[in-house]
Amino acid sequence: MISLTISAVVPKLRPPTCDGKTRTCEEADSGQLAVLYVSLLLTALGSGGIRPCVVSFGADQFDENDPEQKTATWKFFNWYYFCMGASILVANTVIVYVQDNVGWGWGLGIPAIAMALSVVAFVFGYPLYRVVDPAGSPFTRLVQVAAAAWRKRKVAGCDGGGALLYENESIDAPISVGGKLVHTDSMKFLDKAAIVTEKDNPKSPNPWHLSTVHRVEELKTLIRMGPIWAAGILLITAAAQQNTFSLQQAKSMNRRLTGNFQIPPASMSVFTQISMLSTILLYDRIFVPIARKFTGLDRGISFLTRIGIGFVISLLATLAAGFIELRRKSSAGTHGLLDRPHETIPISVFWLAPQYCLHGMAEAFMSIGHLEFFYDQAPESMRSTAPALFWLSISAGSYTSTLLITLVHKYSARPDGSNWLPDDNLNRGKLEYLYWLITLLQFLNLIYYVMCAKFYTFKPVQVRESDDGRQKEDGVELTGHV
Secondary structure (H helix, E strand, C coil): HHHEEEEEEEEHHHHCECCCCCCCCCCCCCHHHHHHHHHHHHHHHHHHHHHHCCCCCHHCCCCCCCCHHHHHHHHHHHHHHHHHHHHHHHHHHHHHHHHHHHHHHHHHHHHHHHHHHHHHHHHHHHHCCCCCCCCCCCCHHHHHHHHHHHHHCCCCCCCCCCCCCCCHHHHHHHHHCCCCCCCCCHHHHHHHCCCCCCCCCCCCCCCCCCCCHHHHHHHHHHHHHHHHHHHHHHHHHHHHHCCHHHHHHHEEEECCCCCCEEEHHHHHHHHHHHHHHHHHHCCCCCCHHHHHHHHHCCCCCCHHHHHHHHHHHHHHHHHHHHHHHHHHHHHHHCCCCCCCCCCCEEEEHHHHHHHHHHHHHHHHHHHHHHHHHHHHHHCCCHHCHHHHHHHHHHHHHHHHHHHHHHHHHCCCCCCCCCCCCCEEEEEEEEHHHHHHHHHHHHHHHHHHHHHHHHHCCCCECCCCCCCCCCCCCCCCHHHCCC
């Protein structure tokens, strides 16, 4: 952020101001572009490090062995996402206004100052935080399990269930502070990594040849999470249209609020943010207490149910978007504007508000549910890594959107050069077909998700003995609330 701000303030690091009379602008030279690209790269690297870790670090402040603190964990995800949504709302309104009316120096400088203050607050508050000690690379352990299972692929399986498989609490202690994973019957081919052979030394095992049950179950858990992770990609694909074709729709519609003020097309995303923030607030304060009376769950509903609700709302959003596009084109036809793409169609831009609001509601349910799922179901030693899967699904959804648009362009093309999504005149296109295609894909994805959720096996954790000497299983209760 500092380098971005400097590049906007220092005249030599940016192109000169455009000539207002001739409307000519001088292009940036290679040095100026280099500064810009390096700044953006540093921003991307910083975001990639902060976003996955801050979620798990915040949730780690609650002790799962304390029933009261464990109940508060799910609330953290709600309020974390609420704060993130509020900051995006401020960025899309206040910061954009400053950039347009004051200058890019202050527009980038204010976020840079805010980031600097957050770093100072983090450093001074560090002694107060609950820090979980690192216990080695989880990826190395996953590869070791896979390698050990492959080496022993010809070894006969163990018929005695998990009782005869190798366990070593002293080795697993640093990665199972909250409890160890117990054996499950799925993916038995991986169990061979925990079978002790004559070549193995149980007292000092080679992890590339012999793994414990806990480490085998870590890999199984990640594999089981895969289908649920993949189901979230299409929701991002649907939401991505807000930043592309929905903007083109808004640009063609009547955006005037007063005689001199028009709503910028990009500001329509404010409806998404306000809807998301309102949904989170109502969910936490009203929905959860009511649902708790029926389900008996502290969080009201399970995270799998919450994700499913988000999928349904997202499906309704794209379904409605198709009908709204028909209404927009009908108005254009009524006023003879179908072949005049640069003319404003006399239909209010607020017709787009429902689809933006539905996408915000879907995000409040699905995205937070996804974060809860990754944190709760990830192996204990991978809770800093697992939330990165959430951000990876966002990237995958964006790439899927690009691929889908490319395929639509290719396979909807006609001999005269037209297609569903023309570049020059959206009024003559079939944007509603794209929305309904995404709706169909989301419907199929919803069926796929329901099947995955129904047969999903929650990770079984054997909690260490409490003060009264009793043990309890964590995860068995969740299985009954899918």
